[in-house]
Amino acid sequence: MESNRLSATQAVERLARRELSAEQLLRDCLAHIEAREPIVQAWTARDADAALQHARELDRSPIRGVLHGLPFGVKDVFATHDLPTSCGSAIYAGHRPPADAAAVALCRQAGAIVAGKTVTTEFASYQPGPTRNPNNPAHTPGGSSSGSAAAVADYMVPFALGTQTAGSIIRPAAYCGVVGYKPSLGLIQRAGLKTIADSLDTIGGFARTVDDVALFASVMMGDARLCDLAYDGRPRIGFYRASHWPNTEECVQEAGALAASALSGAGARIEEIDLPPVLAALAQAQADIMAVEMAQSLAYEHGRYRDRLSDALLAVLDAGTRVSAAEHQANLQRVQDGRAQVERWFEQYDVLLVPSATGEAPLYESGTGDPIFCRMWSALGTPCVHLPFHTGPRGLPVGLQAIGRRDDDRRTLAIARWMLGVLRPGQ
Template sequence: MFKFKDTLSSLSATAARQALAAGECSTEELTQSCLDRIAEREEAVGAWIYLDPELALAQARALDAKKKAGDPLGTLHGLPVGLKDIFDTADMPTECGSAYYEGRRPIEDSTTAALLRRAGAVILGKTVTTEWALSAPGKTANPHDPSRTPGGSSSGSAAAVADQMTPLAIGTQTGGSMIRPASFCGVFGYKPTFGSISRRGVSMLARRLDTIGVYGRTADDLALIGDALMVHDPEDWDMLANPGRDLTGAMAEGLLDSFKFAFVRTPAWDQGEPDMTSALEAFVKGLGDVVQDVTLEGVFDDIVNTHKTVIHANVATFLGEVAEKAPEKMRPETHGRVDEGKAISAVDYIRALGLAEAQGQALDRLFDLYDVILTPSAAGQAPQDLSITGNPAFNGMWTLLGVPAVSVPLLTGADGMPIGVQVVGRCGDDARVLRAAKWLWERYGGQEK
């Protein structure tokens, strides 16, 4: 396993922001440090599908000039960000990991890209996604062991943050595409409450599930970039009316002495690998009386399949036409997912949607008794196989229910690879989830820098 270097690119976003504000470095110097790291490690990691160093440096210089002129600065001023290659950008290609979209150049920014620019971020480039943000992997390898998957579909974003190529990156989750890569790569990953961040200008996969998420090196990083992106956009019909939650303000209030945790193994527990299940159970036991075992049963028994029904029916809807018109430009794994969706009847889909509503109502009642849930982020360590992205069984249920989730890099597996602990909360209670994630990290993980 490689050792990280103590350079500007290794700083958390929160620490880098403080250094920029204090004049300890310039945006150009920070951006150049990230580009140097990419030049050193990209051949091994393969996190980026599009990178234009001069474009990145031009953004950085413009931001430095803005600061020098005394102009108002955004909350992400000077911070480099990687953007998953399913977000439209007016100055970069957006190809969605697909041969069908090869060479595609959007004419305008997605809302997310526009908000990043408005907040003063430097969009370094586009990070690798699996094909159509599904399961056919791209070129990215796990930074900790290049023989292992980084997870997917937000493969490049998670790997770039883990490898110290950028302090922040954007991804999406429809099944487990934010939380699982965070676990495999050993970084903080955050899937907000459904409807918190606009999806305008983002390749759609499943309208009922698609959620924008963020990667960082600390829980405070997630709050910082989350606040910049949680702005209502009427062009995304599924957005919350008031998505902003002042996450940074909540984090600044200080941590509670304790939280009331529910340890939920989930109906997928038998799919967990022995080193993950034993490590998580030992960790939970070490928390003492602040945590209680809770079993999700009854209406939750078939929740993994409920999510599968919803996602595959939507995949067939959004990608079925491409599969028919240009089958040679779609990989076999994606064709298989489309075919699975086509086999789902309207009756089964409507039944699944109704069951998901009942599951959501039942879960919400659980949060009357507990602050947050602790549960696996992934089935185990990153598999030693670059042709797959790992098992999403521990993620899809939370995506289906639209609840906020954070993966905290707290555990290691039998081979020394990272394993995350997933913190899940009530819809809209994102601040509590992030505060609990920080509480766990500061007591059981390490010191944020």
């Protein structure tokens, strides 16, 4: 097996034992990128020579950290001192920040190697980039972390950084068939990230296993406890279909039934739960909060470069300027009230199990998909882990997401790992 197909945790174990060199792992990744990039188009900037030089330096040095020698992709909204950061916009084409974003710097300090910058939608919003779904290039990989999800799904790198404001980690993970992890809001430092909505923006990432996303998160959070996801309990799982359940494709409903049967058979207690009406409105509140804060965060670009923004982004920014301060504060209060109600759920359940997306990845021409099943959780700031385990009628990936109590990320990841082991045994 080519080393680029190893999971991050498998690779780091071999790297630590010097059974695999950082240079060889990176060369296998780069060779696969060269072969597949014309189809997948996951990358926007790469410097193979610099990355290989870094790999050779790591091979000559003592083990630097828990990510020693692991290549990773960086969504092009994170500043990198040695690669351009364009944020998916022609406005910033060729822009060279003077320093790395904090998340990137922490990964490098732990020994990881930046393989390149991955494609993002325009300012991590709605206008798609060129990336295609590696399972079928006629379909979208989702957005906004499109390149990161596709690069991991196509075995180009074992991990890639992403961000989520509405559904930009969980939905691409669902469409591409990889594990996606959106941590609790605020657990990973956002310095050096091109933020668009301060109340919502969350850094996370993509990998092929739950252990892998936890490994990188442990570095960015400074929390070594995430490297131990042992769990031997019988989780209490609340299965929430959501008010949008009738709009889901049959394959999502099948995934729900399969998961309920398999997990209960493995010892979990699963109960269906209903959403209080006040929480059902949080999806719209999230959309309005996002529009207001995007209009504020992108005020410079909106004012000076309006003619260089897409119609889709302009519509959101213009809408955000029309929301009054009183309406915005009311939406923020709705979210606060919702957090208190959801806390009471977690007195009864260890995790919630909900859809990640409405169905299989749509055709590329139809856009990056609907984030409706992610909006509420992004507003609430809860940890979310996409679990890929099913396939739809078009042969594209389908799964569900595990939602945990805010700031209880280790337990959420541990239970998600247990669940995926049941749902996708032997993988």
